Amino acid sequence: MKLSLALLAACSDALIAPPAPKPTKTQLRAVAAPQDSYKITLLPGDGIGPEITTATVKALVAAGKTKGVTFDFDEQLLGGCAIDKEGTPWPDKTLKSCQAADSILMAAIGGPKWDGNPRELRPETGLLAMRQQLGLFANLRPAKAIPQLLDASSLKREVVEGVDIMVVRELCGDVYFGKPAGIYTDDAGVRWGQNNMIYSEPEIERIARVAMDVAQKRQGRCCSIDKANVLDVSQLWKDVVIRVHGECGQGVELSHMYVDNAAMQLVRWPKQFDTIVCGNIFGDILSDEASMLVGSLGMLPSASLPSEGPGVFEPIHGSAPDIAGTDAANPLAMILSAAMMCQYDLLQPDLAKLLEDAVEAVLDAGYRTRDIVNEGNADETLVGCKEMGDLVAAKVAELAA
Incomplete structure (x- = not known):
């Protein structure tokens, strides 16, 4: 596409701001009352995404059982996997599932496989479209020092x-x-x-x-x-x-x-x-x-919230395609994202605290994935992604007993 500098400058000078969002009267959006069952759209995405999603679902289901809460999961495509299977990073059926859900739990997207694609066929384009179409204007990212991991920083x-x-x-x-x-x-x-x-x-x-x-x-x-x-x-x-x-x-x-x-x-x-x-x-x-x-991107969750409707909860790390399929991923950030989902979208603070306490207890016991292990420390035990998810799920049941 050819565009003269004069015309480009004119376009910039005449730029019209995007439609202004409707101001909200309250700071954080109101959500429905707590329920016994929730529809959750799962977006495992690319790379290590499916692995950490499996571990997180196991821990979340275990937490729900302690309070009689069940989850109806609908797995959908977003990002590179959606490009490969549907020809778009943000399929219409994924949008519809998200709009019908009580909340959305996402893993990670992207990877070098799609870096050479045109902009409209890159995984990140699907992520931006999701944020815009679901109105996810407020991103909350906690960074809290974990006593057990201070030496990992x-x-x-x-x-x-x-x-x-x-x-x-x-x-x-x-x-x-x-x-x-x-x-x-x-x-x-x-x-x-x-x-x-x-x-x-x-x-x-x-x-x-x-x-x-x-x-x-x-x-x-x-x-x-x-x-x-x-x-x-x-x-x-x-x-x-x-x-x-x-x-x-x-x-x-x-x-x-x-x-x-x-x-x-x-x-x-x-x-x-x-x-x-x-x-x-x-x-x-x-x-x-x-x-x-x-100490590690593998430990931090995030919440992306709209004025109304379901939020999206995801770890802030990437898809790490270099370790995908090796069972080396750290699922704790996604498990903690599920805890944020219980807190902000599902109005289940007890479940949120149970998941957080279980993660802390597993770390207290010395279990570490590869990204947070202190090699040479005899008090730490290296575990894989699947085993870490199993440990958290088991600890959830133990703490609730």
Whole structure:
């Protein structure tokens, strides 16, 4: 596609913001009352996804049995596996299953197999479409130091011990969705790549309200991340966050930090943070950085929530195709994601706590997957993905007895 620079500039100048989302009156969306049975859409995805999904389902079913709660699982395709079987990363029947579900439990997608595909046939395109079509605007990513794994962190014990951070990331806007976007060739044959960092006031307002609500339920401190010294969109972000804080942030201490400084402070003094709120691209980077404070991406869950309807719960790690099929994957992040699902979507806090306690007890007993084992420590036992899932399921039953 050829596009002159003059026309490209005109398109940018005339850019119309995407339709503004309807502001929500409450910070976190209301969900139905607890039930005895739930419809769960499973999205195992690619790479290690099917392995950690199997382990997680076993632990979740075991937890449900202790409270008389059952799950009706509907497994669907998303990502690379969907491209291979359906010719699209986000099939219509997957969308319909998700819309009809009480909640959605996802593993991981992607891999080098599809990296050379055109943009519309890449696994990540399906993920972005899912977020947009299901309205998953609020991504919650906890980074909490696990006492049993402090030595697995690349930072000193005294730096990470006691770290407990919640990253609240806006998920439906920013450069990932801003238009126009693409790669263009000018009249001189020079290629240009363009993406637009864009936010509307209502988009910022709704994620800021979530952040204030989360901070009020935690330690009452919220740090908003921006780059307002050079970016107009960040100045709007900062202005709106300040306004929302004044409207509904009672009891919350609000601070602001440039994203480059935040990246440094996360490794310098992470315990200064409680709740962090940020846009899509800044949150993508900072939440992955925060995850390494606890030693492994394989330990961290996440929740992606809409204003209404089912949320999506997934580990923040990738599909790790290099270890797929070797039983070396760590299923604990996905099991903890299932715990978040019980907490936020299913209104089953007892099940959430049971899964979390079971994971902690298994770690206390010294069981480790390859990514978190401390070789040479005689108190630790290396186990595979399947056995780790079995251990957690067994511990769930033991704790509930």
